[in-house]
Amino acid sequence: MLIIDCPYCGKRPELEFAYAGQAHLVRPRDPSTLDDEAWAQFLYMRANTRGMHAERWRHARGCGRFFNALRDTTSDRFAATYRIGTAPPVAAEDAR
Amino acid sequence: MSAWRTDSGGQIDRARSISFSFDGRIYPGFSGDTLASALLANGVHLVGRSFKYHRPRGILAAGAEEPNGLVTVIRDRARTTPNLRVTQVELYDGLVAISQNRWPSLANDFGRMNDLLSAFFPAGFYYKTFMWPRSAWKSLYEPIIRRAAGLGEAPTLPDPDRYAQRYAHCDVLIVGAGPAGLAAALAAADGGARVMLCDEQAEFGGSLLGSCGAKIDGHQASEWARQVSSELARNARVTLLPRTTAFGYFPHNLIGLNERLSEHLSVPRAGPARERLWQVRARRVVLATGSIERPLVFPGNDRPGVMLAGAAQTYLNRYGVRVGRRAALVTSNDSAYGVALDLKAAGVSIAAIADLRPNPVGHWVQAARASGIEVLVGSNVLGTRGDARVAGIHLVSGTYACDTVLMSGGFTPSVHLFSQSRGKLAWSEPMQAFIPGASAEAERSAGACRGIFDLVEALTDGYTAGSDALPDSATRRATPVDWTSRVSALPVDYAPYLGALPGADEPGRQKAFVDWQHDVTVKDLQLASREGFRSIEHVKRYTTTGMATDQGKTSNLNAMAIVARNIGVPLAQVGLTTFRMPYTPTTFGSFAGASRGDLFDPVRKTATHSWAQARGAVFENVGLWKRARYFPLAGEDMHGAVNRECAAVRAGCGVFDASTLGKIEVVGPGAAEFLNRLYINSWSSLAVGRSRYGILCREDGFIYDDGVIARIASDRFHVTTTTGGAPRVLSMMEDYRQTEWPELDVWLTSTTEQWAVIAVQGPNSRKVLAKIVTGIDLSDAAMPHMSVQNGLVCGVPTRLFRVSFSGELGFEVNVPADYGLAVWEAINAAGADLGMVAYGTESMHVMRAEKGYIIVGQDTDGTMTPDDAGLSWAIGKAKPDFVGKRSLARASMRSPSRKQLVGLRTLDPKVVLEEGAQVAERPGLKAPMPLLGHVTSSYFSAVLGSSIALAVVAGGRARLGQTLYVPMPDGDIAAAVTSPVFYDPTGARING
Incomplete structure (x- = not known):
């Protein structure tokens, strides 16, 4: 069971969290301007990263907040967790 | 005393003589024995029949690696534990054990025929033979195979015992309390760390207890272990866990421990749990899991009496048991010499030591020869003789009579937990074994489990590991502990042997076993x-080597070496099969803990549960909720009850507990805009005091949830969701609120459990409520369909909804949950003279289907658009965007041939279709046939006097009036496609 560092609450066991998919996917402000191909890209296409992956988690059984994390998918190590709307910490991203 | 038990020595309590039974015979033993040592003390070697060939098998080992000695221990019919290793069963007075996989008895086993026919049972035999006919797989082959190749039988009664679970945190968790583990614990404890030390055995000490002849600080090694254990036990920051197996290593240093609390007791205490599962989160872990002696693979190596050399030494020194009268030893290294010398000193005659090395030298060889033991160098084993017990060994130099053959192929480091932690294993050529390489966790292996077998080195390594595991802030000793000066022991050359002995595979030789437990030769x-099998993983599955309950503890490396030689690649390239948890089998009870029976899952009950229960309601599970399904009168079945309940609602009035519906309070200046963006409907146009049927799609355009949403104030909405959908709808709302539209000032609060919701439905519902509601004008003009008002019911504040899921004039009374039962009873009393009935979910389902109202998840399946469900009228056409809108614009989402919700009326109105049945265009088609869709809801409608069904049918709305066919085993059922609204299509009754 992983230990995840909620940016609001601190380190908690994985049981309290829910995975919420790839991070930094922004819903288009006006989806009607996208053609089918672009919309399908947004809707369905996801990275299948081997290594450092930016992803979202929700502290579902804690503060309820969504946040972002950088996790190495090969080792399950978390390089960083950071708040929604902020960019991934550069140092951690370099840790690839 | 028996010929097998020594007169003195060992760590058994000779003052406490106890008795036990094995296969019905009573034997004596001592407190401190294992079942294995007690059996051996009575001269019993034959303890089981092998898995496949039913060959007689004896005790091979003294620890967790034992492959042969699996028994069932019986306390009573419910407390019957199969497949326990005799080496790990602590003896208690009155213990009852039976052997397994034999019939009619261990000595005369009918299955022995398999061994005589073994030429017909090669590897892969099952795969090759039991292929045809296919119909015989389940009925014939599997039952026969399962009976013939069996382990113990599970008890048939539920487990009456309690299993506890505990979480713990510590600075240093040390797994294994042998020399390295004890030294690590001393170092960590000296530094003031919070230490946990666990060991699978009852007593701490590991190899110090039996197989180590050394002295530490002038004491016998076993005595030193006891002193260190007492010292650690006095330290309040140290937790000692004997009888505790670290069975699994999970990410981020979470270790699973299984502690056995009462298995060793003659009469288990009533209070404590039988076992305790620990989930320990350790800052650092020291693995001191030791090593397992490697058996030698030679012809006839599986007869009872053939044993690991170190095991015989442990039985002698720890339990005071001579495993035989005359022993021959086969070895690749020095360790067996110490065993021979110990045995000889205890009165066992030594037939010979057959050393595989061409030219062994050193003090051990000299000592053996000096004591008169015949040492054969460059020796090899050609076979053994004997039946239920080995009687002799054929060596190249001749045949030697003996009743015991002891073997040692060196030691294999126990890297199971290290490998589970995802640490990288490294092949060690000198050790002919895999040892820990780079760690993946905050972990360090110490002692024999990383190939450090020498006692001084293991103690030093363990102490260093414990010291290194201390937090940075801890104080460390200024000078390192000098173990060399504290230990007196002779050095041992642990030269390993790997693979089969030369010639073991020659034609005409006896079977040479690699995996004893799964009978792999x-x-x-x-x-x-x-x-053609090359991958070790494929070889493993084809031959089943290493796949038994012992997970190949004694066999894996030998098997790999043999495969490497067969296919001509270096062993390091063959690779290692995956180590999986658990290290040794762990009970389901331990994992289940308290989560069984009523505590398996929480049960959610509504405020009226006790009322419904008292009236004999039949309940159904909806998610975790218990919902009253129907309220049968005496002698009434479900159909009778449902027909009566529906008729009463349609003629008078009924009351229904709708409290399980999810409820979310959406509040804030941005509330209307928030719902506009999420739901397909328009919300800014909804007036305060009015409500609307809302549909929520996912971004892919498919229906996710539905429910009535009321506007309580301009900035406050009362959102209802489906019963099962409440948590995921709230999560989806939170996702958009927090991550996509943080600019909207809106707050979400789950209020599902705060409100009791009592639906009052039927033409008399207004009259009923008029008696008890105050402060609200209930007239149709003041309170039309789809409106909401605040007021009082029986003096209790209420949000009163005018809403209907039955198709009748109806209301839903929302009151604080604590008042739910009182208001429910008051409504029932008020309706007593107006034909009031209580109805359950089944009648609710029938009445909503009569009206064509969908249930999300029953009539929709995650591929239905609002239009597919006939709900495109709900879409707020003027809205620029909502979740799912862009997907709904895709061409395929607007295709007229999509599956659409329709009604089906069977031509024979008495026939009720089966939900889930398929729908075909024409009758008489043979499968596989083109199918148009399926039936989603189907009931008998009492008010219509006919069956009704909802179905999703390709291009369904264009098929109105067509006859379609539902193919069933007894033939096709013809049904006409209709509107999904069967009852009161104009809605006159709702608006009444």
Whole structure:
């Protein structure tokens, strides 16, 4: 069971969290301007990263907040967790 | 005393003589014995029949690696535990054990025929033979195979015992309390760390207890272990866990421990749990899991009496048991010499030491020869003789009579937990074994589990590991502990041997076993190689080597070496099969803990549960909720009850507990805009005091949830969701609120459990409520369909909804949950003279289907658009965007041939279709046939006097009036496609 560092609450066991998919996917402000191909890209296409992956988690059984994390998918190590709307910490991203 | 038990020595309590039974015979033993040592003390070697060939098998080992001695221990019919290793069962007075996989008895086993026919049972035999006919798989082959190749039988009664679970945190968790583990614990404890030390055995000490002849600080090694244990036990920051197996290593240093609290007791205490599962989160872990002696693979190596040399030493020194009268030893290294010398000193005659080394030298060889033991160098084993017990060994130099053959192929580091932690294993050529390489966790292996077998080195390594595991802030000793000066022991050359002994595979030789527990021989592995298997993982599955309950603890490396030789690649390239948890089998009870029976899952009950229960309601599970399904009168079945309940609602009035519906309070200046963006409907146009049926799609355009949403104030909405959908709808709302539209000032609060919701439905519902509601004008003009008002009911504040899921004039009374039961009773009383009935979910389902109202998840399946469900009228056409809108614009989402919700009326109105039944265009088609869709809801409608069904049918709305066919085993059922609204299509009754 992983230990995840909620940016609001601190380190908690994985049981309290829910995975919420790839991070930094922004819903288009006006989806009607996208053609089918672009919309399908947004809707369905996801990275299948081997290594450092930016992803979202929700502290579902804690503060309820969504946040972002950088996790190495090969080792399950978390390089960083950071708040929604902020960019991934550069140092951690370099840790690839 | 028996010829097998020594007169003194060992760590058994000779003052406490106890008795036990094995296969119905009573034997004596001592407190401190294991079942294995007690059996051996009575001269019993034959303890089981092998898995496949039913060959007689004896005790091979003294620890967790034991492959042969699996028994069932019986306390009573419910407390019957199969497949326990005799080496790990602590003896208690009155213990009852039976052998397994034999019939009619261990000595005369009918299955022994399999061994005589073994030429017909090579590796892969099952795969090759039991292929045809297919129909015989389940009915014939599987039952026969399961009976013939069996382990113990599970008890038939529920487990009456309690299993506890505990979480713990510590600075240093040390797994294994042998020399390295004890030294690590001393170092960590000296530094003031919070230490946990666990060991699978009852007593701490590991190899110090039996197989180590050394002295530490002038004491016998076992005595030193006891002193260190007492010292650690006095330290309040140290937790000692004997009888505790670290069975699994999970990410981020979470270790699973299984502690056995009462298995060793003659009469288990009533209070404590039988076992305790620990989930320990350790800052640092020291693995001191030791090593397992490697058996030698030679012809006839599986007869009872053939044993690991170190095991015989442990039985002698720890339990005071001579495993035989005359022993021959086969070895690749020095360790067996110490065993021979110990045995000889205890009165066991030594037939010979057959050393595989061409020219062994050193003090051990000299000491053996000096004591008169015949040492054969460059020796090899050609076979053994004997039946239920080995009687002699054929060596190249001749045949030696003996009743015991002891073997040692060196030691294999126990890297199971290290490998589970995802640490990288490294092949060590000198050790001919895999040892821990780079760690993946905050972990360090110490002692024999990383190939450090020498006692001084293991103690030093353990102490260093414990010291290194201390937090940075801890104080460390200024000078390192000098173990060399504290230990007196002779050095030992642990030269390993790997693979089969030369010639073990020659034609005409006896079977040479690699995996005792799964009956895998050298020839089986060769067959797999001949048949083209190259990957060790494939060889493993084809031959089943290493796949038994012992997970190949004694066999894996030998098997790999044999495969490597067969296919001609270096062993390091063959690779290692995956180590999986658990290290040793762990009970389901331990994992289940308290989560069983009523505590398996929480049960959610509504405020009226007790009322419904008292009236004999039949309940159904909806998610975790218990919902009253129907309220049968005496002698009434479900159909009778439902027909009566529905008729009463349609003629008078009924009351229904709708409290399980999810409820979310959406509040804030941005509330209307928030719902506009999420739901397909328009919300800014909804007036305060009015409500609307809302549909929520996912971004892919498919229906996710539905429910009535009321506007309580301009900035406050009362959102209802489906019963099962409440948590995921709230989560989806939170996702958009927090991550996509943080600019909207809106707050979400789950209020599902705060409100009791009592639906009052039927033409008389207004009259009923008029008696008890105050402060609200209930007239149709003041309170029309789809409106909401605040007021009082029986003096209790209420949000009163005018809403209907039955198709009748109806209301839903929302009151604080604590008042739910009182208001429910008051409504029932008020309706007593107006034909009031209580109805359950079944009648609710029938009445909503009569009106064509969908249930999300029953009539929709995650591929239905609002239009597919006939709900495109709900879409707020003027809205620029909502979740799912862009997807709904895709061409395929607007295709007229999509499956659409329709009604089906069987031509024979008495026939009720089966939900889930398929719908075909024409009758008489043979499968596989083109199908148009399926039936989603189907009931008998009492008010219509006919069956009704909802179905999703390709291009359904264009098929109105067509006859379609529902193919069933008894033939096709013809049904006409209709509107999904069967009852009161104009809605006159709702608006009444």
